[in-house]
Structures are given as C-alpha cells and as structure tokens.
Amino acid sequence: PYYRKTTSVCPECLQPIGAEIFEEDEKIWMKKNCEDHGDFRDLISSSAKYYKWTHYAIKDKNGNVVWKFDKDGETNPPDFQGDDPRGCPYNCGLCEQHISTCSLALIDLTNRCNFNCNFCYANILQSGYLVEPTLEEIDRVMKHFRNKPIPAVAIMFTGGEPTVRKDFPEICKMAKDNGFKEVIVATNGYGFQRKKGGLEFTKKCKEMGLDTLYFQFDGINNRTYEQTRGIKNLMPYKQRVIENLRKAKLDSTVLVATIAKGVTDIEIGNIIQYAIDNID
Structure with missing residues (x-):
C-alpha cells in the first residue's frame, strides 16, 4: 500500500505540522496532528490506483516500464547559495537537486x-x-x-x-x-x-x-x-x-x-x- 510522510499545515493555526499520506479502502488519505488543535484526516484521492499512477512510472501488462519521469534537475544552474543549514530548497533557489527545471x-x-x-x-x-x-x-x-x-x-x-x-x-x-x-x-x-x-x-x-x-x-x-x-x-x-x-x-x-x-x-x-x- 502507498505510504509516505510529508509536511502539511494545521487548518486552524496554519502552523507547519508533520503528516502521513496513506492508502486505505482503495483511497488515498492524509492524517496529521496539531498539538494545540488535535487530529485531522482528509481525503486526498478517491482512487488510489489513479493517484499511484500519477506518482510512479507507468508499466504495461507485462510489467515493462513504458514511461517514467526523466530527471532534468542536473541542468539547473544554482540561483544562489545561502546560509540556511537545512540545505535545498531553503538556501539554493533552483539547483540540480530539484527533480525538474x-x-x-x-x-x-x-x-x-x-x-x-x-x-x-x-x-x-x-x-x-x-x-x-x-x-x-x-x-x-x-x-x-x-x-x-x-x-x-x-x-x-x-x-x-x-x-x-x-x-x-x-x-x-x-x-x-x-x-x-x-x-x-x-x-x-x-x-x-x-x-x-x-x-x-x-x-x-x-x-x-x-x-x-x-x-x-x-x-x-x-x-x-x-x-x-x-x-x-x-x-x-x-x-x-x-x-x-x-x-x-x-x-x-x-x-x-x-x-x-x-x-x-x-x-x-x-x-x-x-x-x-x-x-x-
């Protein structure tokens, strides 16, 4: 089943909070928790199959990859180099670590x-x-x-x-x-x-x-x-x-x-x- 972690915001205080995106009942959901405002759960996609299709390489019925997203990020010239210790994307603008241009x-x-x-x-x-x-x-x-x-x-x-x-x-x-x-x-x-x-x-x-x-x-x-x-x-x-x-x-x-x-x-x-x- 599909699962990944991401960062979202609390719909009440709009502060960044951790979130999980997961598959359940053939749907894709997001759940998150704010220390001040509690738990939230939202539907991301009513079709887990379609959602995963948009996020992965496309394979034919024999399992062969017929399309995948090509990484072009290495062609990005860095806009600038800042001092933020968190690194990309907080201190670089658009650099070669970005998937696309x-x-x-x-x-x-x-x-x-x-x-x-x-x-x-x-x-x-x-x-x-x-x-x-x-x-x-x-x-x-x-x-x-x-x-x-x-x-x-x-x-x-x-x-x-x-x-x-x-x-x-x-x-x-x-x-x-x-x-x-x-x-x-x-x-x-x-x-x-x-x-x-x-x-x-x-x-x-x-x-x-x-x-x-x-x-x-x-x-x-x-x-x-x-x-x-x-x-x-x-x-x-x-x-x-x-x-x-x-x-x-x-x-x-x-x-x-x-x-x-x-x-x-x-x-x-x-x-x-x-x-x-x-x-x-």
Missing part, C-alpha cells in the same frame, strides 16, 4: 489587494508592509527565468491582487517581449470587473499579451463568498469579469476555488456547471 515562472507583483481574506498570507493588511517590485526589477527576474539551459515557457503573475497595479498591461507586454509563450494572471478579477473602464482594461491586457486568467471563483452563491472573502453580494462582481472577458474575446480562463470543508466543497458541482454553461 522551472516551466512556470511566478512573480509576485504586489501584496496590495482590494480584498482582505482572512487566510491570505500575502495581503499588506495582514503583513503590515508593502512589497512591490519596480518594472526594472520585474524585467531582471523575467530575464533570469528565460536564461538557458532550459528557459521557462510560461509566467504567472500573482500577489496580492496583480491588477491593482496601473502598469499591469505593460508588465504583460514585458513578458511577451522576454519570450514567454503563455502569460497568466492569478486574480480575483479586480481590474477586469470595474464598472468604469473594466472592459477597456480587459481589451488592453489582451492586446499587450495576457493569455489566461487564473480566476478566483469559490462558487455561485453570495453566501459562499461572505464566508471565504468576507464580502457581501460578490457574485455580480465575478459575473462582470466573465462578461468582459467574453466581450474582449480573452477566452482562456481557469476557475480556481479555495476548498474548505462545509463551505466551498459543496460548491464544486456548481462551479463545474457554471464552467459548462459559459464554455464559449
């Missing part, structure tokens, strides 16, 4: 946000200080990710909320100019939904090179958003984003939910149906 680069554009979600670790209201790289710093990081031997092909902008930056469209163009084939933004939809200028902003982002929205979408009910985001009547906000994307013909969107027991897990079917209904 970087294929999706992430850059935090800001920790400012128009929301104040209580579980967010990046929000300036939670951290108490501003983090916002300059255009020159962003360009330098992009060039680093595009360096050989294996340049990253895609980039995702995260935050905070990236679209609170007025220069966000220009940053999208910078990514294309640096050779990224796919430009993605992780967003709650702020810049795209504005009643004044939202559609124009959406069109400009597409024109400048934005390809995909990794769009925060917890469900279709306002009550759900009150629980996850602390904001009332948020579904019309989300709907305006979709409508402006449709009008601007920016047609690659991923609906991304933060799954919480008893809150958003009951919305999963609704999210799938919403995606089907808006598949154009």
Whole structure:
C-alpha cells in the first residue's frame, strides 16, 4: 500500500505540522496532528490506483516500464547559495537537486489587494508592509527565468491582487517581449470587473499579451463568498469579469476555488456547471 510522510499545515493555526499520506479502502488519505488543535484526516484521492499512477512510472501488462519521469534537475544552474543549514530548497533557489527545471515562472507583483481574506498570507493588511517590485526589477527576474539551459515557457503573475497595479498591461507586454509563450494572471478579477473602464482594461491586457486568467471563483452563491472573502453580494462582481472577458474575446480562463470543508466543497458541482454553461 502507498505510504509516505510529508509536511502539511494545521487548518486552524496554519502552523507547519508533520503528516502521513496513506492508502486505505482503495483511497488515498492524509492524517496529521496539531498539538494545540488535535487530529485531522482528509481525503486526498478517491482512487488510489489513479493517484499511484500519477506518482510512479507507468508499466504495461507485462510489467515493462513504458514511461517514467526523466530527471532534468542536473541542468539547473544554482540561483544562489545561502546560509540556511537545512540545505535545498531553503538556501539554493533552483539547483540540480530539484527533480525538474522551472516551466512556470511566478512573480509576485504586489501584496496590495482590494480584498482582505482572512487566510491570505500575502495581503499588506495582514503583513503590515508593502512589497512591490519596480518594472526594472520585474524585467531582471523575467530575464533570469528565460536564461538557458532550459528557459521557462510560461509566467504567472500573482500577489496580492496583480491588477491593482496601473502598469499591469505593460508588465504583460514585458513578458511577451522576454519570450514567454503563455502569460497568466492569478486574480480575483479586480481590474477586469470595474464598472468604469473594466472592459477597456480587459481589451488592453489582451492586446499587450495576457493569455489566461487564473480566476478566483469559490462558487455561485453570495453566501459562499461572505464566508471565504468576507464580502457581501460578490457574485455580480465575478459575473462582470466573465462578461468582459467574453466581450474582449480573452477566452482562456481557469476557475480556481479555495476548498474548505462545509463551505466551498459543496460548491464544486456548481462551479463545474457554471464552467459548462459559459464554455464559449
């Protein structure tokens, strides 16, 4: 049976704790214990067979390996060498000990946000200080990710909320100019939904090179958003984003939910149906 140890977080205090992932009743489970908040057990996969298939080499019916993940990590040039005694990945950036090279680069554009979600670790209201790289710093990081031997092909902008930056469209163009084939933004939809200028902003982002929205979408009910985001009547906000994307013909969107027991897990079917209904 499948078994491994890992590190997780306590869902109550969010502190790192040890965890075990194991197979039981043809399913994959995680169990963990927090000294302050007790035991937790969560379903990782309803199919142990599929989960193991995604984690191991694939064999045919005769037991011959027909596919396995090839290790490319030895081609990674070390980003830097720090003093952290724990070693990789705490003191190296991306080094040859990593199994693969970087294929999706992430850059935090800001920790400012128009929301104040209580579980967010990046929000300036939670951290108490501003983090916002300059255009020159962003360009330098992009060039680093595009360096050989294996340049990253895609980039995702995260935050905070990236679209609170007025220069966000220009940053999208910078990514294309640096050779990224796919430009993605992780967003709650702020810049795209504005009643004044939202559609124009959406069109400009597409024109400048934005390809995909990794769009925060917890469900279709306002009550759900009150629980996850602390904001009332948020579904019309989300709907305006979709409508402006449709009008601007920016047609690659991923609906991304933060799954919480008893809150958003009951919305999963609704999210799938919403995606089907808006598949154009």
